[in-house]
Amino acid sequence: MIVVEDLRKVYKNGEIEVEALKGVSFTIEDGEFVSIMGPSGSGKSTMMHVLGCLHQATSGKYFLDGEDIGTLNDNQLAIIRNEKVGFIFQQFNLLARSSALRNVALPLVYRGMKRSQRQEKSRIMLEKVGLGHRLDHWPNELSGGQKQRVAIARALVNDPSLLLADEPTGNLDTKTGKDIMKIFLELHDQGHTVVLVTHEPHIAEYAERIIHLRDGEIEKDEQINTSKAEALRQD
């Protein structure tokens, strides 16, 4: 469960201070599929960095699974990112000089898992996203959709509490984008908590709830009807 209370984030750029988040509060229950949407400059990227424990908020509270993230140091944040957060990026962010298998295994390395165990677990994850035949391929040998599937497998490998996707279809064509969204829906159906950060309404609408951000504040926090998601499920 995610609880955010009066979250503020101020960036200092020399003398100029920019307030990216101006007191944001919301709760996301386990198993929810939420989109955080807003135009550029709305603070949604900052929101993602804080939720993903990449940055600390300037003030306010952030609880992830009951843990007060604001009190953690760099090392503890690294552990949380490793164990509780699965990132999926627009740019895929795979290591270019490592095979798909090694990319997926990377979070397990930092968890301290044995090599044989890592490889076994990563192989299972890649099979789950339909890439069981691409284990030893390097990222430059994979299509965009396949790269994003590798990234999803990597995000899932540590069984995180929160899947955090940042414009996951931004670099994909419509058809492939839909395929990826379908995977997110499946993950949601399996009980994963998914937070999708996007500026595209038609992507945000696959979720069951949209938090609209504008100028660092919540403009609207709405449950939406899931007809679009249903349509994709049936597709």
Add this chain to the structure above:
Amino acid sequence: MFLAIIRMALTSLKVNKLRTLLSMLGIVIGVGAVIAIISIGSSAQQDVTREIETLGSNIIWVSPSWNLSSADREELFTMEVAAELEALSPSVAQVVPEKTSGGRLTYQGESVDTTIVGTTPGYATINLYQPVAGRFLDQTDIEDLRNTVVLGSDMADEFFSGEEAVGERITISYNNRRSRFTVIGVMEDKGQVFAGNLDAQVYIPITTHLARMSTTNDIDTIYAEGAANAPAAQARQQVDYFFYRYLGDSDDYSIFSQDQILQVLDEVSTTLTLMLGGIAAISLLVGGIGIMNIMLVSVTERTREIGIRKALGAKKRHILAQFLFEALSLSGFGGIIGIGLGWLATYFVTDLGGWEMVVSPIAVGLAFGFALIIGIFFGLYPAIKAARLDPVDSLSYE
């Protein structure tokens, strides 16, 4: 996890082979140079030491100082003193006096100016100097003041050029005195030693020299051979003490010993080797700066990779370890190649010089250890820089 991080570091070195090789080059050359210089130095040193030891064992020589007046010399540096030194010093096996003067040899109308050495039979033993024909001077030659002469090899070549010299009669003139001498022996090739070029001299009984060729009775040099069972330093001390007691002033005579010269030579060559090794070590330092340079470029280039790793849960120390190990591998592998290179260079140079090859294990250990320390030292800053990168900034780095 540690193994996995090492594997990551090695993988990234393997991916960029040419760059890896180039950044190692400084360390390769540095380690190679240090090992080659120190090893070549000690090979040469060992060769020189060995050569000196073949000149004779444990010899001490004493001469009057320049500040001693000729009257004093004549009175103080005599055959009697030499005999007394031998009698009173238990650590001295034998004493050999020497009197030299320039003179002219004439044989069948041909003349050559050379050094006439008056000495005793012991001269051949202490210099490990053997006749190739006839014999060296003996006790009877000394006691009877015989007109016998032994030729150095160059002198024998000069007059007899391979013909039988023993038994021939040769004229030696000095200060307008002329005497006929019988050649009783020809010595082996010995070449240059501390006393001069033995091959270019001729040897006559010292008694004959003093009686017929000299205007004064003093002798030029007293050689003392240390007893085989006495330490070299002890023999030297005894001789020194004898002359100090006898003359009352250490400025009146000069004393040298072979082990002293060996020691000086040793010190000189060690200093030289260390100095050159030190200069070579500077190239190691330069190699380290090369590694730091490449590592800094690498950290900048791989900023995004660092961001990804951090997002996936890498702690600062994981990133630090990865980059530090990369730097350490560069210097380590560079060091290993450098050891091979230094060994090869030593092999070729010692082969060329005809010396026995001595690769100093201390030099190898020192150079390699220094290379590793340099790898850590110069790898630390880039690694810390990598570890401190902000994950968000690095992820958005293009």
